[in-house]
Amino acid sequence: MPKNKQILLDNRPQGEASASNFKLVTTETPPLNEGEVLVRHHYLSLDPYMRGRMNDAKSYAVPQPVGQVMQGGSVGEVVESRHPKYAVGDKVQGMGGWQEYSVVKADTPGALRKLDTTHVPISHYLGAVGMPGVTAFYGLVKIIEPKAGQTVTVSAASGAVGSAFGALAKARGCRAVGIAGGPDKCKYVVEELGFDACIDYKVHKDAASLSKALRDACPDGIDGHFENVGGMVLDAVLLRMNAFGRIALCGMIAGYDGQPIPLSYPQLILTNRLRIQGFIVSEHMEVWPEALTELGTLVGTGKLRPRESVAEGLEAAPEAFLGMLKGRNFGKQVVKLV
């Protein structure tokens, strides 16, 4: 029975989240029942949506319960099995949470998926070839529905969702313009991810200034936008949207700590006849196979080269998570356990 280190949500944040909201404990993995497997986690996923779930607010998901292991995606290896379809050594993906091991009822729909790691490194199944990649796919293909030659933009462009968005948009013949924080990220977005341009939002003090930069980077206006951040970025983008533009609203990280992030000019939705749509990728499981096939090919052929920020060891998870919320990560944030 291996020891299992776990990180629990100890208490809910009052405003900004901090390390004191989490608690590290050590337990023993329980013996397996029939139909269960024991998975040793190689990587844990850290994602911005987790911050929203730490609040006790009405949202699309039940809040993360206090006193329980932080929930989240994981990839790893089967180390013990009482299910005929899973053998020791199988590489698998699941929702194991912030801990070193998880016991999984393997027949629960969506609980466990075998991975092929010959062409795609296992950690990418938490990023470009996983939930964040499918998120980018759904927003671009199902909401923005771009035509070749149209201009699309994305905030947090160097992140897991943004980088997949860029590759998917370029594959469709779009002009892809990113918004990211800092010169290094912007350089990566253009040089490594193949975006046509990237704007450093940190050098702009307000939406009007950022909007001018968008005008230069998007000389034909913006036809579709994918929003991960909200606040000033969304205000600036709205000022540059073309008539009949579409905005996929995926995240509003700028407001996770309770800061007001009003939309300053909703009139623009009317005057430009825009469509704004919020979505949660887990409610659209029908697109996952198609999306994962395209994303796996993009990564396998080197057309999408996702970058990762790797924190080492379970104990590093809270600080890595808090840093990601401040944009200190560079690419997909994961925690490496093995």
Added chain:
Amino acid sequence: MPKNKQILLDNRPQGEASASNFKLVTTETPPLNEGEVLVRHHYLSLDPYMRGRMNDAKSYAVPQPVGQVMQGGSVGEVVESRHPKYAVGDKVQGMGGWQEYSVVKADTPGALRKLDTTHVPISHYLGAVGMPGVTAFYGLVKIIEPKAGQTVTVSAASGAVGSAFGALAKARGCRAVGIAGGPDKCKYVVEELGFDACIDYKVHKDAASLSKALRDACPDGIDGHFENVGGMVLDAVLLRMNAFGRIALCGMIAGYDGQPIPLSYPQLILTNRLRIQGFIVSEHMEVWPEALTELGTLVGTGKLRPRESVAEGLEAAPEAFLGMLKGRNFGKQVVKLV
């Protein structure tokens, strides 16, 4: 050659519109060229969208030119004709503007339409069986797409668009809840228009208070909303929207004078996976025949009893228009000339 009184836009409003923005002049109607008809206007239409066009701002329509006759819908009678399809005495609808007569090139697409006034009073072709009615139809049927049993809401419920919206929603088996200003309008919305409930926004000092009233009137939440006003009303409605709700954004009269009308909690679009869509009915001419048929039947059979505020004489148009922007009208605002 009859004398023709006209009202011009003399100068653009700085902030709130006022009577000094308009100018009354008298001209002579010119002799007709081949293919033209002279229409004597019986009623002019006053609509909120005209306020937006008085500004010199980028919008979906070219701004109303300064020094020219205020543009707008009109119904009247052919008094002279040099076109074989139109005879003196024909009742017609057009975009004659704020004047007593207009000369119309009858072959211009959309310029002139003959009216059947046996079942529908002629002025209603400016309201329930005209542009405002089709606007309600498009927002309800094409954007909100309600199912029977769902709850839909509309602001400015006693107005031309709102009253048509209510009748169309009830015909589809929805719970229809209006928002209007003052007890008389609310009483009319429920007793005459057949809404299930109506909320007087004037007794609520902020969005939180209005939102509580909406909760009581919409015990199952709101599935679809039609917005004519913006500001506090839209904030309050957003707090009560159900998951996967749809919002048709048609007007934001609260911001026409340049007041800030930020959307306070755009996060709700995401957490409730809402779709918000702005639209202009004149860009969807394909729905007009179907919409006008249904609306004409609703009015002809008494299921939709639209109310009108009638100003008498061209000189009364500016004050009636300014009053309408402050909600002083009750139902569709028209100007009666004959």
